[in-house]
Amino acid sequence: MPRPGFVLEVDERTPPVLVHEGEGFRLQRFPLGSRVVYPPDPLPGIKDVGAAIRHALENPVGSEPLSELLKPGMRLTIAVDDISIPLPPMKPPDIRQRILEQVVEAAARNGVDDAKIIVATALHRRMTADEIKRMVGERVFRSFYPKDLYNFDAEEPGSLLEIGTTDEGEVVEISKRAAESDLIVYVNINLVAMDGGHKSVAIGLAGYRSLRHHHNVHTMLHSRSYMDPRPGRSAIHDSATRMGHVLRDNGVRIFAIETTLNSETFPSQFGFLNKREWEWSLKDQALFLAAKRANELAPPRVRREVWRRIEAPYGVTGVNAGETEAVHERTLANLYRQQLVEVGGQSDVLVLGVPYVGPYNVNSIMNPILVHCLGLGYLFNMYRNQPLVRQGGAVIMFHPVPWEFHQIHHPSYVDFFEEVLVETADPKTIESKFEERYATDPWYVHLYRTSHAYHGVHPFYMWYWGAHGMDHAADVIVVGGDPRSCARMGYRTASSFRDALEMATDTVGASPSITYLHVPPLAIAEVR
């Protein structure tokens, strides 16, 4: 039985604690009495994943078995989550490959001719052929790519179909091919509670016209939190659910296949990153010292390449298929079993170690805006009930925040950073003044469609993800951050954790309570 997560209270016996800081990590001592939130141990993975997938497809919840839904002459669209999850990428074979192979096999046996696989990128960058191949496996790739296996294109003229409008006036517009199919099979990985459910089709296969209804500052400010998709808790999920109902009511048939993974996040050579520090063996200590030294000495390109090549040896903890909501309920239960940790109350200071990878810099560079999104957007929101830090508290993040952008993947980010943030960091002003222009800029649209660039509006969304964190915390201090890029985003910088705490006293007083969220592996704090 894996151990549940727990909250450590730092005492004089506590060794220094590992903190991620971009493409690096450090050991950090915390003041006595600080709390450290540790995730539960990895749940055991399913031994026979193939059998679990077969069982899920043949015994779905709230739906007929997949084999009964597949008929000759039908139009079948299989949509699949893109490279943004899981993080780090899964050691092959990716669970999506294993599911796709069984779905395709079933389609072939049931005489389906018109089958297409769409990578549900929404406004994310197009995945490269190699990335797709790695994700879907050689057999699926060879059979379908490029004609019948392709990235979703939200800007292709005539490629979207308006399905209807929600009670709240939200336009529901998704991929025309998917909407006109007799069946959409959506293959998902639920890395965090934010993923999956109605979000898969209603967001993954949608364009700007539809996404703007929930990817906006108002919705983000009222999503408390993204990791709590229960009705009334997260405005973005409520919106996705309304849109999902519109799809359902208009006859769009979806067969959802959702999977959950355990928290085996790092391979054995980085095994110490998965462990609680006081349980480090001599070998773990030696590995830490060797890895840290090698990481520091390596040239930046080599260092990035080493991190990029990390593949997580995830175990699969659940495969569920069938009707979207019924499936997602099971998925969330599985996910919380792996990630939920009970925490007693808020603190004055929240400490976050921002790791090297987020959803939008896989095989890429984590630019300052993505640091903001991952830190204040996602990690800050790894809670249920109430944030780990009190209203008006301080957030201390560890990351070098280099002034560095991937010119192919993030062209609009460069301009957002150089043009928009120079003028204001206020999400509402940014939204009203700049969003429309970036979203419709023909050059960004061109790069999104033909290159591998994120959509022109994407950096805005990244900024909005952090809106709740910015609104909630009175101070954001980045330890080791580039002063120029941090200043541009309205953050303060400190050269050491001690300095950061000293600076935070302006906001939270001289003896603040401190909580450090020890991720990755991921944990969601259930804050009482």
Add this chain to the structure above:
Amino acid sequence: MGAWGDLRDVAKGWRWGRRTLVPRSASRHTPTRLRGQFPTAWARTPVAKAAREVLLSYGLRPLVRNETAPKVHGLENLEGLEGPVILVSNHTSHLDASLIMTSLPRKWREKTATGAAADYFFDTWWRSIFTALVYNAFPIDRTGRGHGATDASHMLHDGWSLIVFPEGTRSPDGWMQRFRTGAARLAVQHAVPVVPIAIRGAYAAMPKGRNWPRPGRLAISVRFGRPLHPGEDEDHRSLTRRMFQAVAELFDEDSTTWFESVRRAERGETPAPSGPEGPRWLRAWEASRSLPRRGRRPAWRR
């Protein structure tokens, strides 16, 4: 921070050369590591036995007698006994095993082994070797999930007498705690006698938390009692109660006289060795009184 800084942090944080500590709030969530059985059979080979005898006779015994003033009583109770036996004692100090080992006559000492907590005495290679060699110790897993009982059983079967502290751990306040039943189970299972031992004064000399005796060469009394033979139909619970009572009577005998203690025992009025009622500080305070020195005072004050 450079490589040296990291090395220093790791060495300090993980207490290289010393026992790694678990943060208090994490102890509930940290399972006692099931150690791969540290092999101790080598400690019972003729070479190791010879080395142990040298270490005990010329190292540990003089050291113990230099730092404390132990008096040993009741060894005559071992006369006529054939091993193996189980020696059970109250446990208040790290001195206890050393006191018993160095008090035993050589012929007993050579065939006696000690059960030692796996998580404490066998947590590093150097401590494991030291413990196994000097005390002829074998690891006992205090979580009850290990093989300690099996090892003890095998050793009794092979004719080794065992030193067991039935309280399971050192007393936090110097007074005797409840006896666990493991020692009695072994005695019943192998039909071997149990020799009770009462150690007084060891808590005052070197309580939990100290790793060297207090200065002043404090008096300690090690009193061996009459062997208890398990009855034919006696179960381990009954034998455990008798063991506890025997040690209690030895305490009474040591603090008064043999005659008085026997009279009190007959009347069922033996004072409880679990100490006075009251707050923990009071119990610890009472237990930490050093024993009065008996016999001639040394000519020169130490």
